[in-house]
Amino acid sequence: MTQPDVAAVPGPPPAAPGASPTDVIHNIGYREYEGPRLGRAYARKSLFSQSLRGAYGLGRSAKSKVLPMILLGAMCAPALIMVAVTVFTHMTHLPVAYTRYAVILQAVITLFVASQAPQSVSRDLRFKTTPLYFSRPIERIDYVAAKFAALATALFLLTALPLLILYVGALLAKLDFGDQTAGFAKGLVSVVLLSLLFAGIGLVIAAVTPRRGFGVAAIIAVFVISYGAVSSVQGVAASQENYDVIGWLGLFSPITLIDGFQTWFLGAQSAFPEASGPPNAGAGLVYLLILLGVVAACFGLLMRRYRKVGLS
Amino acid sequence: MTVIATESLSKRYPRVTALDRLTVDVTPGVTGLVGANGAGKSTLIKILLGLSPATEGRARVLGLDVATDGAEIRGLVGYMPEHDCLPPDVSATEFVVHMARMSGLPPTAARERTADTLRHVGLYEERYRPMGGYSTGMKQRVKLAQALVHDPKLVLLDEPTNGLDPAGRDEMLGLIRRVHTDFGISVLVTSHLLGELERTSDHIVVIDGGKLLRASSTSEFTQATASLAVEVTDREHDLLAMLDAAGLTVQASGHLLLVDIADDGTYDLVRDAVAQLGVGLARMEQRRHRIAELFTDETDETDETDAGDGAGTTPAAAGTAQEGDGRDAA
Known part of the structure; x- marks a missing residue:
């Protein structure tokens, strides 16, 4: 319907007959835009912030805020409990190392990637x-x-916030400042890489299908199956006391890749059976290269995926 | 000043030639791009937006070369795709604001322009509701709004009337007309129906199989084309005789009488004649060209080609001539 561009401003009540009409019609016609056009970098930033907010359901329906907020809560709750325990029982160290926290709560992180990567690109x-x-x-x-x-940042917020809680709690509990700061810094390095890795893998899978459900299922499958396979084979290797093999096997699933990397480079204690991380410096380096390689490959695959999308 | 200029523009895919040495100049105003499905309309739009390189030839949009200045062109041009492109769980306002920012408008300007543009396309209270609940007509309006929100110099509208009922179609066409007359934005609008673009466009470009079939101003198309289809409940033969006697050129076509419109007085003559006979007037509508006629290239012989939907001889190339493009005259 082509409604005329007029907004009738209600004038005063009808004047006495004979008085000149006082009703005014303002024609709010089309106005040209003379202001600045901020170009590519600004548009990219706008898309980034819209996608980041979208990952937590902000700017979307109330329903879509539920899951990411629950997951964020689930990520932070254990940290709060640990802090409370540390403060009230006067422990001398945190019950869990900063670098270990994300590994323990990997299921929550996986669920977040699985729900939000398709949200970001499949839609x-x-x-x-x-x-x-x-x-x-x-x-x-x-x-x-x-x-x-945007997705990497969303994951970083999800994984770094509990570390921050632990750190602040540790300082409140008057634990050693130097130790805690170093541990916190290492934890941050670890979750930065974890965020990039998980975001990359999640997006590549999600961008394959326009069906959100498939994306969610596929991402969960990839993360859970790869981790399950790696840890069960590691278990077999552990029972045969084949510790080098355990160290190498970690390369084959996202979370163990992070674990191996931080074991070698950040001095973290490995979550592998018998805590046997990468067996030697070469293996440590391979972990780093694979980690960065996978992130780069994900970016490349995404670029390829969108080459054909164009206008249709 | 030309808005779009192509010079022997070709696009070849391994198996098909989508555009074949297309040379056309589009001047400011509303230009209708008519062609059957697969005639190369969408390919042309992709090339004009700098998203798909031409195999050969050159094209300039607003004086910018599509091969090198794609990003700049896309900043000055709005595009409305043919297909659905709206996420159902966001409101029109949020969506158009986001699209305005993607076109480089600062946040405040994006909000203001969104409110203005949605009002211009005729979306009021609905704009705060999720778009999933919108009718096709409302969705088309939002799609048009996102193409206009950054005040482009030119908009490319790909089949904007697709899926609309006749009333919605007329509203959309009126809106498109206003995009040029009121907003001062040039329009390239595609359709596979010539009839609906005739009224809206200043110029018509017809392509088929990637080749330019014809480009001319609309007035050339509409000259001597208009005829009036009249259907009465009874006594059409008497009516025919009366109108003949009144000096009009009339032909019978089944139940219909096709009256050549000499001037506005024709409508009065028909009305008076029907009233005199005391029969019911079931239908009175303007008949216009269908795309089929362009292939015969004989604009004067409208009576023949207009004679009945489907009964007319349809050249093979015009297999898409669909539905009589008649519209209520009054």
């Missing part, structure tokens, strides 16, 4: 919103970079 594919992005100044790399950075 655009499913509702065919991508053509609207690509008919604007941003390029393919801007879209991929913004989505990748």
